[in-house]
Amino acid sequence: MAKAISYNLRYLLLLSLISAMGGLLFGYDWVVIGGAKPFYEEYFHLTTPFQIGWAMSNALVGCLIGAALSGFVTDKFGRKKVLIAAGFLFTISALGTALADSFNIFVIARIIGGVGIGMASNVSPMYIAEIAPTRYRGRLVSLNQLTIVIGILAAQITNWLIAQPVPEGAGSVEILNSWNGQMGWRWMFGAEVVPAVAFFVLAFVVPESPRWLIKMRQLNPARQTLTKIGGAVHAEEELQNIERSLDEERGQAGLKELLSPDIRPLLLLGIGLAIFQQWCGINVIFNYAEEIFTNAGYSVDDMFFNIVITGTVNLIFTLVAMLTVDKWGRRKLMLLGSGGLFVIYIFVAFFYYYQMQGIHLLALVVSAIGVYAMSLAPVTWVIIAELFPNRIRGAAVSASVFALWLACLSLTYLYPLISEMLGGGAQGTALTFGLFAIICLVGFVMIRRKLPETGGKSLEELESFLMKNG
Numbered sequence: 001m002a003k004a005i006s007y008n009l010r011y012l013l014l015l016s017l018i019s020a021m022g023g024l025l026f027g028y029d030w031v032v033i034g035g036a037k038p039f040y041e042e043y044f045h046l047t048t049p050f051q052i053g054w055a056m057s058n059a060l061v062g063c064l065i066g067a068a069l070s071g072f073v074t075d076k077f078g079r080k081k082v083l084i085a086a087g088f089l090f091t092i093s094a095l096g097t098a099l100a101d102s103f104n105i106f107v108i109a110r111i112i113g114g115v116g117i118g119m120a121s122n123v124s125p126m127y128i129a130e131i132a133p134t135r136y137r138g139r140l141v142s143l144n145q146l147t148i149v150i151g152i153l154a155a156q157i158t159n160w161l162i163a164q165p166v167p168e169g170a171g172s173v174e175i176l177n178s179w180n181g182q183m184g185w186r187w188m189f190g191a192e193v194v195p196a197v198a199f200f201v202l203a204f205v206v207p208e209s210p211r212w213l214i215k216m217r218q219l220n221p222a223r224q225t226l227t228k229i230g231g232a233v234h235a236e237e238e239l240q241n242i243e244r245s246l247d248e249e250r251g252q253a254g255l256k257e258l259l260s261p262d263i264r265p266l267l268l269l270g271i272g273l274a275i276f277q278q279w280c281g282i283n284v285i286f287n288y289a290e291e292i293f294t295n296a297g298y299s300v301d302d303m304f305f306n307i308v309i310t311g312t313v314n315l316i317f318t319l320v321a322m323l324t325v326d327k328w329g330r331r332k333l334m335l336l337g338s339g340g341l342f343v344i345y346i347f348v349a350f351f352y353y354y355q356m357q358g359i360h361l362l363a364l365v366v367s368a369i370g371v372y373a374m375s376l377a378p379v380t381w382v383i384i385a386e387l388f389p390n391r392i393r394g395a396a397v398s399a400s401v402f403a404l405w406l407a408c409l410s411l412t413y414l415y416p417l418i419s420e421m422l423g424g425g426a427q428g429t430a431l432t433f434g435l436f437a438i439i440c441l442v443g444f445v446m447i448r449r450k451l452p453e454t455g456g457k458s459l460e461e462l463e464s465f466l467m468k469n470g
Helices: 009-043 051-078 079-099 103-131 132-164 172-177 177-192 193-202 210-215 218-245 266-278 282-287 287-295 300-324 329-352 359-373 374-384 391-421 425-450 457-469
Strands: none
Touching: 009 051, 009 079, 009 103, 009 132, 009 172, 009 177, 009 193, 009 218, 051 079, 051 103, 051 359, 051 391, 079 103, 079 177, 079 193, 103 132, 103 210, 103 374, 103 391, 132 177, 132 300, 132 374, 132 457, 172 177, 210 218, 210 391, 218 391, 218 457, 266 374, 266 391, 266 425, 282 359, 282 391, 300 359, 300 374, 329 359, 329 374, 329 425, 359 374, 374 391, 391 457
C-alpha cells in the first residue's frame, strides 16, 4: 500500500527548507564569530583567556536557555510558533551584535541569538521528522544539517570577502585602527539580518506539525496537511497510526515520564550521542580556526582562505550524507564517522607535536571535516529527531539538545584554557587533538554497543520496536 502512495515532494521540500532555515541561521551565527574574532577582540580590548573564552561561548548560554525552554514550549504551543519565535530572535541578535558599542551589549545580543539557536536546533529537525514519510525522512531531516553547513559556508565566505587584507606582522593597535577593527566585524554579524528576516516571515507559511495537532485532538487541520503531503489514503493511515501510538499513554510528559524505565535508556543514548557530536573535536576547528591554522604555519589572510576550503568540503560531504543516510543506515555512518576521526586525529596530533607544518596538516583537517560532515554532523540530528515516542518527543529532544549545547558551551569556553594547560601553541594543539582521538574511540564503542538502526521504519513503528528492544 505504501508504495502506491504518490507524495507531494515539492510541498514536502518547501516545508522542510523553510523549517531548515533555522539551521542556516544556526550555522551562520555559530561560525561568523570565528572570522570576526581577531577584530572584535581588539575593539573590546579582550586579552585574558577568560574574556576570550566568554566572548566565544556566551551565545551558547543562550542555546542552553533556548533548548531548555523549547521542549515545554513546543509541546504546549506547537512547532510552528517556536519557528516564528526563533526567526524573530535571530533578527534582533544580528542587529544588536552589529551595532554593539560595548562588550556588554555585544554579549546580550549574542545570548539572544543563542536562545534562537537553541530553539531552532530543537524544533527544525523535529518538525521535518514529523511531516516526512518514512522513505524520505533521513534525507529530509538531513536538510537541516545541509542548511547548517550552508550557513557555515556563507559565514566563512562573508568573513573572507568583508575582511580587508591584514599586513604581515600587524600589531594590536594597527588592527584596532583598521577598517576591519572598526567596521568590518560589524558587517560580518549584520549580514545575518537578511536571512533572519526571511526565516521569520516564511515561518508563518508552514502548517503546524500533524503529529502535534493530533496530540492536541485537532484532527481536521492535521488531516488537511497529511492529505496535501500524500493524499487521502496516506492521511487516514497516518491518522490511525499516530492516534494508536498516542492512545497508549495520554497526558502530559513530565520529568517522571522521561526517567521511566522504558524511556531512560533512549534518553541516555540521545544525550550521549549529542555530547559526543560536540566533543568529537570538529567545533574547535570551526570556532578556533585562527589558532588552528596559525599553529599550522598559516598567516591570518591564509587562514580566511583555508576556512572557506573547509566550509566547501563540509558542504560537499553533507550532500554525500543526504544520499547515503537512507541507503546505508544511521548506525553504519555513525561508526564510520567516529572511527575515521579517531584515525585522523592521531595523525593530526603527531604532526602538530613535532611541528611538521604545511599542507599535509590542512589536508588532514579537511579530511576530518569531510568525515564528520557525512556522518556525526547530520546523522546525530536525524537520530535525535526520530528516537523518542510521540508523546514525549518534544521534552526528550529538548533534553538531548540541552545536553548538546551544554557540551558545546563547555568545550568552546574551556578550549583556550585546556590548550594553555597542555603547553599552548603547537604542542597544546597536538595534545588537545590526542584527547579528541580518545573521545572518538569511546564514542565508537558506545555506538557499536548501544545504537540500533533507526532507518526504514515509520516513527510509530520505530517507537514500537525501541520499546520492545530497549
